[in-house]
Amino acid sequence: MNRRCFRCGSVLTENFECKSCHKQYSSYQKAELLSALYYNLGLEKAKTRDLSGAADVLKQSIRLNKYHTDARNLLGLIYFEMGETVTALSEWVLSQNLMPDNNIAGEYLELVRKNKTTLENVDNTIKKYNQSLEYVRSGSYDLAVINLKKVVTMNPNFIRAYLLLALLNVKLDDIVNAKRELLKILQIDANHRLARKYYADLVQKDGEEKILTPEEETKKIRKKNQRQILVNQSLQQIAILVLGIALGAGLLYFLVWPYQKSMLTDKSEDLKKQIGILQEENNALRQEKENAVKDAEQKEQQVRAMIKEVQMAAQKTAGADGYVMAATAYLNNDLNAAAEALIAIPATENATLDGAITQLKQLVLPKVSQAFYISGYGAYSRNQFDKAIEDLTLAMKYDAGVDFSDDVIYFLGRTYEKAGQTDKALEMFKLVLEKYPNTDKRGYTEGRIKALSK
Amino acid sequence: MIRFEEEIKKFKPCAELSEVEDVIYKYETKDIIDVLNEMIEELKEEKSAHE
Structure with missing residues (x-):
């Protein structure tokens, strides 16, 4: 900086002293101090974003001391921030001119010059x-x-x-x-x-x-914006969620589902094949079963035929045995045993044997039946009902259609009646009328039935 | 109340980049010391003229 003496025009020292006149200029010092004061004020205002206020005081600062480089550079920065690029450049150029060494304005200018797009x-x-x-x-x-x-x-x-x-x-x-x-x-x-x-x-x-003050309005807008941002974020999250679900569904539909579908189709085809195989197997088994059932039926028929043959053979054998037994008892005069054996012989389908058995029955059974009838009637007469029932029952058993057969049944009914067995008594009386409708005891029998039915 | 016509008069065209040099030349760089110096010079000139 080149401050000069008012009187002689010599260049002053840094302490504003003229070496020729030996005088110190305090007015210079005061101006510089005041300039610095304005600069500080401008700096404070700039820090609080009071840019126009800062610009005003910085202008005062450089009017008091044009060599206050910091004040001029800061003024340039403030103009730049306010979009006044040309004014900012002017301040920095002047600053560079007034103080070419160690001046940050040079760097600012260089930065602007380098960035041609910005310019x-x-x-x-x-x-x-x-x-x-x-x-x-x-x-x-x-x-x-x-x-x-x-x-x-x-x-x-x-x-x-x-x-x-x-x-x-x-x-x-x-x-x-x-x-x-x-x-x-x-x-x-x-x-x-x-x-x-x-x-x-x-x-x-x-x-x-x-x-509202502009600050309040700004806060209000900021709050509103923040709320809006929150709402937007929520909406974004929901949108992302919905999008995610949609994408998932899309992926499922376009990627996974076709794969699954082809898998399912393959499985379905496999199952169809398996079902076909099983059906064939089932048909085969059914056929086998039907064949088995037919075989079984044939075998059963064969077995039944065999059983019949065996039974027939057995009957023949039993008939022969029974005949032999009956004939032996007859020959030994044991008529009761002979009768018992004869009664037990089944039909043999052997005409010869059956004829022989019939002949023997005619010889044995009437005698035995008669003997039991006589014995039973005697017991009846003596009121020995148990003995009478036993003997008359045997007489009825060995009955061979002789002339006293109706009497046997009648007296068995009477015995039951006397013994208090009304039902059996009635049964016997009805049997008399059924088997022997022309019996001489019809009147008695009907009378007993009538009496017992009351 | 904002009066548009009056307010719009306050708006001046902005200096373009091509005019930076002119702006700088026109810039009043004098500070208070320069003004004082000028005043003293003027006084000196007046004084010498009277003498």
Whole structure:
């Protein structure tokens, strides 16, 4: 820095002392101190995003001391942040000129120069902004709005563009969008005077019950946005879930299901084949069973025939044996044993043997039956009913159709009657009438039946 | 109340990149010391003119 003596024009030392005049200039010192004070203030404001406030005090700082490089560089940064790139570049160029050594402005300039895309972008936004201003002045508000929207998209910190956009929205009676644009400005520069003024006017015009400060409005919007984000996240989660299910279903349908289907089809075909095989086996088994049943029936018929033959043979044998036994007893004069044997002989289907048996029966049975009848009747007469029943029953058993056969049954009935066995008595009386309807005892018999039936 | 016509007058065209040099040349870089120096120079000139 080249501060010079008011009197002689010599260059002053760092302590603002003139070596020729031997005088120290405290006014220089005061100016520098004041400049530093403004710089500190500007720095504080910049930290709280009060960019326009910071720019004001930084301008004061460099008006007091043009060599305050930090103040000028910071001013350049603030202009850059506000989208005023050309002004920012001017400050840094001047800063570099005034203090060529150890100056960060050189680095800033270098960074901007290197990034040609940014520079072109900045140039385009400035041109579009100026064009929009022309549109506004010519009354083409809609064109201006469209242009300005492009500008703020390209350079999201360009406060001038937001401000003009807000003003145009006010003109077009779109207060909500106007407020939104103003809030964007206040997010970049918290104390932007014009933005605050416009915003306060719009709030009053809107007739809101409670006039919120821009900070409150910003918080409100942030809260609303956070709520919206939460809702969006929930919706996203639901959407992801639904999408997941849909994808799963799709995968199942397009990938897994065809595979499963082919598997099931294969299995089904296998099962069909197995069923076919089983049916064939079943048919074979059924045929076998039918054959077996036929065989069994044939064998059963054969067995039955054999049994019949055996039975026939047995009957013949039994008949022969019984005859021999009866004949032997007869020859030994044991008529009762002969009668017992004869009664037990079945039909032999052997005519010769049957004839022999019949002949023997005619010889034996009437005698035996008669003997038991006499004995039984005697017992009946003596009221020995048990003995009478026994003997008369045997007489009836060995009955061979002789002339006293009806008497035998009649007296057996009478014995039962006397013995108190009415049912058996009635049975015997009815048997007399059934077997011997012309019996001489018919009257008696009917009388007894009548008497017992009462 | 915002008056559009009046407010729009406050909006000036932005300097383009091609105009940076002009902006810098037009930039008033003088600080208060420079102003004081100028004033003293002027006083000195007046004084010498009277003498």
